[in-house]
Amino acid sequence: MKGCDYLILKPRSESSELLILRALSPRKNFTEKERQYYLGLEKGYEGELKFDKLMETHLNEIPFLNDLLLEQNNSLFQIDSLGCSKDGLYLFDIKNFEGDFIVDGETWKTTNGTELKNPIHQSTRCETLFRKYLLERKFNLPIKSYLIFINPHFTLYNAPINPSIILPTQLDKFIEKLQMDISNPGTKYTKLVERILSDHRSGYPNPNLPKYEYGELKKGVFCSECRSNMLSDLDRTGKVFCGGCRNVESLESAVLRSIWDFQLLFPEKKVTTVEIFKWCNGIVGYRTILRILIKNFKREGNGKATFYL
DNA sequence: GTAGCACCGTAGGTATTAGG
DNA sequence: CCTAATACCTACGGTGCTAC
Numbered sequence: 523m524k525g526c527d528y529l530i531l532k533p534r535s536e537s538s539e540l541l542i543l544r545a546l547s548p549r550k551n552f553t554e555k556e557r558q559y560y561l562g563l564e565k566g567y568e569g570e571l572k573f574d575k576l577m578e579t580h581l582n583e584i585p586f587l588n589d590l591l592l593e594q595n596n597s598l599f600q601i602d603s604l605g606c607s608k609d610g611l612y613l614f615d616i617k618n619f620e621g622d623f624i625v626d627g628e629t630w631k632t633t634n635g636t637e638l639k640n641p642i643h644q645s646t647r648c649e650t651l652f653r654k655y656l657l658e659r660k661f662n663l664p665i666k667s668y669l670i671f672i673n674p675h676f677t678l679y680n681a682p683i684n685p686s687i688i689l690p691t692q693l694d695k696f697i698e699k700l701q702m703d704i705s706n707p708g709t710k711y712t713k714l715v716e717r718i719l720s721d722h723r724s725g726y727p728n729p730n731l732p733k734y735e736y737g738e739l740k741k742g743v744f745c746s747e748c749r750s751n752m753l754s755d756l757d758r759t760g761k762v763f764c765g766g767c768r769n770v771e772s773l774e775s776a777v778l779r780s781i782w783d784f785q786l787l788f789p790e791k792k793v794t795t796v797e798i799f800k801w802c803n804g805i806v807g808y809r810t811i812l813r814i815l816i817k818n819f820k821r822e823g824n825g826k827a828t829f830y831l
Numbered sequence: 832g833t834a835g836c837a838c839c840g841t842a843g844g845t846a847t848t849a850g851g
Numbered sequence: 852c853c854t855a856a857t858a859c860c861t862a863c864g865g866t867g868c869t870a871c
Contacts, residue, residue, distance in 0.1 A: 761865095773841080795856070807842055812857070 531606075531715055532722070534574060534588035538786075539728050540567060545783035546732070548749040549739040556732050569618025569672045570602055576672075580697050581605070583706045587715065591723045592655055598723070599651040606711045607704035610664035613652060615645040620673045625680040642687070645669040661714050668696075736788060741803035743776050745769050752776055752805060762805070777806055777814050793819065793831070 536544070543560040546552075552560065570588070577586060590601040605612035622633045631637045649667040656663060670688045671678070678689060688696045743752040743762060750766030762776045763769070781793060784801050791797065795812045802811065820831045 809843075809857085810841060813841085816857095 529582070529585035530588065531585045532587040532590065532719060534570060536567060537563075537589075538725075539563065539731060541786055542731060545786050546734060546739070548744040548751075549741075550732070550734055552732065559730060565618050565620070566616075569616050572618070572672050573603060573614065573616045573670065576693075576697065577603070577605070581700055581704065584704050585707070585711070585715070587718060590718065592652070592718070592721055593723065594651045594655040594658070597651055599648045601648060601652065604718075605704065606707050606715070608707045608710065609703065609705070610666060612700075612704070613649055613665055613667040615641070615648060615667070615669045617641055617669065617671050617676075618673045619671060619676050621675065622677045622679065625678060625682060641669060642682075642684070645686075656714075659717060661717075663714075670696075734787065736791075739787075741801055743780050743802050743805045746771060746776070746779060773806060773810065774814055774817075777802060777811065778818060781815075 540560075540563045543556075543563060547557075547560055574586075574588065585606045587604045587606070588602070590604060592599055592601065601613060602616045603614040605614065623638075624631055624633065628640055628643075629637060630640050645667065649665065653665060656665070668686050668688055670693070671690055672693070674690045676690050681687070681689060744750065745752055745764035745766060747769045748764060748767040750764060752762040752771070753765050761770050762773050764771070777798075780802050781798055784791070784798065785793065793815070795808065795815060798815065799806075799808050799811050
């Protein structure tokens with residue numbers, strides 16, 4: 523089934539937090555804690571994309587709303603994926619945990635003893651808040667909620683017997699069952715979807731971002747794949763090469779990514795030719811930067827006061 | 832296979848222009 | 852008036868096509 527037949531009413535995209543951390547990761551020396559946090563976000567997002575892919579392949583006749591951030595009684599809650607079937611709503615919480623984990627009563631920990639937030643509690647909290655959210659807005663609908671461990675290399679010792687938890691080994695069966703149960707709701711949820719989309723918060727308050735300053739950040743153009751330094755190619759081919767993974771990328775797209783990172787990290791700074799030239803650490807010629815800016819941005823001002831939007 | 836060629840893209844010299 | 856921005860121009864590498 524083609525992607526365009528898949529009904530995504532609200533697409534998924536990286537949170538601004540993840541985008542900022544991703545832009546910072548090759549440029550700033552993270553503390554171990556920051557690095558772990560960042561990698562956790564990447565991993566989580568990767569898991570969500572994997573889930574989307576599964577749904578696109580196997581459950582493409584019902585609409586989905588992804589990545590919702592809603593509020594109920596001053597409590598924010600996040601929904602990874604919401605499927606709208608004729609028989610009710612399906613709430614999916616997706617975890618991309620990898621490795622061995624142990625359940626000890628209410629506590630979850632890794633085999634080396636590190637405790638983590640109990641994902642069942644998180645999932646239940648989300649479900650509870652979403653039920654209240656619906657009831658308060660007079661939508662009386664059945665909800666089925668699932669906590670899905672999507673990573674095939676996930677093992678849970680002492681796993682609780684709970685039909686809402688889907689372990690990787692159960693995933694195929696689970697999807698088969700969903701295929702039997704769900705069906706296209708037609709226009710049943712038009713009002714609800716409209717309401718949810720208007721309530722959705724795009725901005726997420728972010729206390730976890732590390733502080734950073736222009737001066738402390740490494741300058742350069744970084745590989746989209748492995749984040750290591752890109753090397754300019756001296757043969758004037760319009761390509762740049764990754765020093766780490768040998769990835770080849772067009773000079774223009776690599777520079778555009780750097781400009782985008784610059785705007786993301788320093789929204790208050792103006793994009794000028796020199797500024798971007800310095801930001802890219804001279805990997806790309808000054809005039810090439812200028813040409814890329816002219817081609818892809820709108821120029822404001824003249825002469826020395828020129829900047830790009 | 833390869834020489835010849837058009838086309839695309841970057842680098843860098845130089846002249847012109849505008850802002851501070 | 853000085854400096855940075857930038858337009859215009861040339862040089863040249865890579866690519867892909869064609870004719871042989």
